[in-house]
Amino acid sequence: MKPFHLQAAVPGLEPSSDLVSRTLNVNQESAQLIYLSTLCDKQYIQSSIMQAFDACGNLAEFNAKLTMIAGFERIKNGNLQAEKLLHGFALVVFPDAICAIEAKKASLAKPSETSSESIIQGPQKAFSEDLEQNVQIIRTRYPSKNLNVEYTEIGTESRTQLAILYDKAKVDPDILLDLDKRLAGVEAAVVQASNQVQMLLTSRFEFFPTALVTDRPDRTALSLSKGKVILLLNGTPFSINLPAVFYDFMVSMDDAYQSPWLTRPLLILRYMAVFITTALPALYVAAVSYNPEFFQTQLAIEIAGSRAAVPYASFYEVFFMLFMTEALTEASIRLPKHIGSTATTVGGLILGQAAQEAGLVSSIMIIIASSVAVSNFVIPINTMSYSMRLIKFPLVICAMYFGLVGVVTGIFCFIVYAASLRSFGRPYLKLFIGEAKKSR
Amino acid sequence: MKRGWIWKGVLILSLLWLPGCGFKDIDRRFFVMAIGIDKSNHANKPYHVTLKLAIPFTKIQPGKTNAYQLVSDDGSTITEAVRHMKSKVDKELDFSQAKIIVIGKAMSAEILQKGTLDWFLRRRDIQSAAYMALGDPTAEDVLNVKTGSERFPGDSLFLSFDQDGTESSFIATEYLFDFHRRVTEKGLDPYMPVIRPMDSAYLIDRVAVFDKKRLKAILSPEETRIFNALTTDFQHFDIETKSKTLQFAIAVQHFKYTYTIDPSAPALHMNIRIVGESEESTETLYKQPWSYYERLAERQSQTRYMHLLQKLQALQVDPVGFGLRYRATRYQRDKDWTAWEAMYPKLTFHAKVQIRIKSSGGIK
Known part of the structure; x- marks a missing residue:
């Protein structure tokens, strides 16, 4: 049995105190469980991966069991291991394969009251700071089978998750093409705010904003129904609606x-x-x-x-x-x-x-x-x-x-x-x- | 190179401390409230121009904040007098609020001359909607009145003439633009209300009628009311009717008149329709049918209209604009005007008044 090399299994990963690496031994064979304790839900790892391991007689059986767990992915090749770890996956490294199981901690972010655009009688909750939750909010408000969600990343260092939502039946493909071109051209290192994304996508020196940033899910759903494209940035309770004309900025949802x-x-x-x-x-x-x-x-x-x-x-x-x-x-x-x-x-x-x-x-x-x-x-x-x-x-x-x-x-x-x-x-x-x- | 840009930036920034050339703050201006033109005693400087300048106040209080400064000067033209007046005051004269032009009685013929009236029309800052009035005895006397109810100097005069404040059937309103039109238009003659100062108040109940050259007459207050109704369609007047046994007044609610000119006679037929409410009476208006009172009032006001029309005819003035109507409806190049000039002195007037009493007022 050869000793486990962390660097070989997960290339490019620097050792860190919250990195957990445990060897799972069965029948002289061993697999390695690696995860970042700060990102992953230990309870979940215990109840899914460990329990599956406990019930197995050999590694092949364990491998097969893992495929049954929700959020399972098999990493074939390339350097995706570190990527997966950083996004809250637990890695199980077999001698011949690497499996990734999603074990992210449930987000603590909750939708707050709308603060930047309050209205008296109407929906009161804003977006939350969690991307998944925001997508869920929009899917609930706009339950259309045409609603398309695409994920991408923005910022060379921060690699912030960005969701692009649109109604496929209504959206103008030219706008999507234009958006793709502009997203590809973004060179900012750290992207953390919706207003920043809006600025990066449009011209910095414009006197008037040409994309609308709102914290209202109802305005966002209405924009979707008008064929607009919605951008959601992870970590901000705002959505970016584009294209936006001058009159959009003068309308309150109360109207x-x-x-x-x-x-x-x-x-x-x-x-x-x-x-x-x-x-x-x-x-x-x-x-x-x-x-x-x-x-x-x-x-x-x-x-x-x-x-x-x-x-x-x-x-x-x-x-x-x-x-x-x-x-x-x-x-x-x-x-x-x-x-x-x-x-x-x-x-x-x-x-x-x-x-x-x-x-x-x-x-x-x-x-x-x-x-x-x-x-x-x-x-x-x-x-x-x-x-x-x-x-x-x-x-x-x-x-x-x-x-x-x-x-x-x-x-x-x-x-x-x-x-x-x-x-x-x-x-x-x-x-x-x-x-x-x-x-x- | 970089240093050059810094200097240019500093230069541009320093411009921010300076205003443009026409810049003059409101507190560095003297607002002229009224302009008075009188005749001076000097033969070579005939124009005696008086300006009423408002002294600004933070908080307006009626009767307290109407302090003013009166400056006057003589000149061979109004321009010269005003130019010289600028050396007598510490702030720039601003004519943009000058809403009344008072002409001294002695100056009444000169104002009809084209050059004099031109000064008011050509200056950018004097409004065409300024009021014209005749000051009796002089314009300076009129401007030098301070009434107890004024909020700012000249306020009383402005309120008398715009229909914003008092609405009196004795006050005839004349604007600068209309006066100018009447001075130049054939068949429409100018008029001006007459302002007489009475210790800390004004009395405006007469009107002066002009032909194209000079002042012809000043009408009496009673004539002024009829004049007002005919020239400006003034609606809020009343009709007094007197007989041996009875006296009553009708407050007019609706007044309308039409007329036709018959050149063959020559005659002018005027139909006047009045609807009103009886306001005050020495006897109960139920002794006779209302038509009796109506006929009585009709007969008496008919003579008043006839009297005024004949008086204007005798004075050879036409402020109502009969001549203009004639020219407009019988166009024959210059012939229509000569025909009218010959016809007007011979014209007979037939005024027919129809009065309807709508009610006898409320009972409380």
């Missing part, structure tokens, strides 16, 4: 669940909020410093009165307040939840009030800054609301130099830019008239 008397005005409100959050600071600078005829007489006198205490030009005031609100938003995201509310109170209420009383900003500017911040939160999808936060700054600069004409030109340029964008070959500003009927 499909409630009366049009309510949802249509709300949709209009969202577009108005987008206009306010992007253009209001710029319009303030333009109207106050170039075109005061824009205001009603009483308002003009009041603004002039409240501006009279402010010693510097209007755009300094705007930049100062925008900096404050952006800093506040950023701080309340990073801070722990308990301190977050204190930060907003101190920053928003006290500082705003004090700045106005000290004559650093006019009272109208406080209203503008807060309505810009509030309107930004109306946008349902987070990535789009980040884009909108960004856009207001170039517009303010346009207003600074060219007044109202500059603002209008700036907005026009952004619309032209959005019209030139493509999301996986689909025009970004395309309208889908009549399609909404199917989702009701």
Whole structure:
């Protein structure tokens, strides 16, 4: 009986403390059981592999018994052994063959409440951080025989599991081809977040997101039914929906669940909020410093009165307040939840009030800054609301130099830019008239 | 090479501290609320221009925040006067909120000259929808009034003329664009409401009628109401009827008139239809059938309409636009206008008023 060589059986594997290697002897023959104790379920190994071994008289019988266990694979050749070990398989090395039995620990991840896109009445649970569970959630929500699931890996180092789901009957094969090409081109080492995947698949420097990241399983199922491709990344509770056009980012799932008397005005409100959050600071600078005829007489006198205490030009005031609100938003995201509310109170209420009383900003500017911040939160999808936060700054600069004409030109340029964008070959500003009927 | 880029970046960033060239903050501007044009005593500088400048306030309070600064200057043109006035104030003059132009009574003939009116029309920042009015005795006196209910200087005047605030049948509203049109259009003559200052208030109950050259007459308040109804279709007036035994008033709810011109007579037939509600009466309106009161009111208002129409004819002015209607319906190049000019002084008016009393008001 020759001694067992770990390096020979599993090439490329470095010794590690959680690597368990045990020799199973029967009738002067021996097999080797290898697994990573941190990844595998010991109880399961005991009840399946060990019990099978216990009941056998020789190795051939044991080998045959192993094939009966669920999750059995025979490793024929190549260097797949280490791969299997790292994915939670237990290896049984026979003198002439290697068997792999899936013995992964059950995932502890549970679906949490939807946090980035909550709605009041509708499905409340989001995806979990476990890929298998997420695929299961989608299969439950979208029990179609056409639903196709493919697995791949992304990231040269992290080798994160990525599931590609689509409805074979509805999907456009061009999008799949395009996606395959882009996935092959990804060179990132460590991929850990859905937003990161979205960025890697689309252009990094685009102003607007062209793939939609959501934590809502119902939105994902709806996307599938519309023929979209869904990407699920292991370890994140989000799905990536592609292609996605501008209007997708403005729709909340509530719109499909409630009366049009309510949802249509709300949709209009969202577009108005987008206009306010992007253009209001710029319009303030333009109207106050170039075109005061824009205001009603009483308002003009009041603004002039409240501006009279402010010693510097209007755009300094705007930049100062925008900096404050952006800093506040950023701080309340990073801070722990308990301190977050204190930060907003101190920053928003006290500082705003004090700045106005000290004559650093006019009272109208406080209203503008807060309505810009509030309107930004109306946008349902987070990535789009980040884009909108960004856009207001170039517009303010346009207003600074060219007044109202500059603002209008700036907005026009952004619309032209959005019209030139493509999301996986689909025009970004395309309208889908009549399609909404199917989702009701 | 790399250093060059850094310098260019610093240069571009430094631009962020500077605004564009037209940049002037709202608190560095003086809002002109009203423009007044009077006749000065100097022969070579006939225009005495007065501007009412608003002093800004943070919180508007009626009667307290209507502080203003009045600046005036003489000039041979309005432009010259305004240019020189800029040296008297510390902020840039902004005409974008100037919603009323008051012309002094002595200046009334000059404003009809093309050049004078042009200044208001050609300036980008003066609105075409600004109100025109005649100041009696002078425009400066009108601008120098501070009423107790004003929220900002000039507010009272704006509210009097737009139908936003008071809706009075005595106030005739005239806009700059309409005035200009009436000055140039054949067969449609200009008019202007007359503002008279009364210690810390205004009285606007008369209207001045012009031909194309000068001020012809100022109508009485009673005539102004009829004038208002005919020129602007003003709906909210009332009709007083008096007889030996009885006096009652009808509040008009609906007013409509049509007219036809018969060139063969020559005559103008006017049909006026009024629907109203009796508002105040010295006797119960059930002693006679309503048609009795209706006929009584019809007869009396008919004479009022006839009186005004004949007065305008005698003054040789046509603010209602009969001539324009004639030209529009009987087009013959220039002949129609000469025909109308000959016809208008000979025209006989036949006004037929139909009044219907809808109800006798509510009972509480």
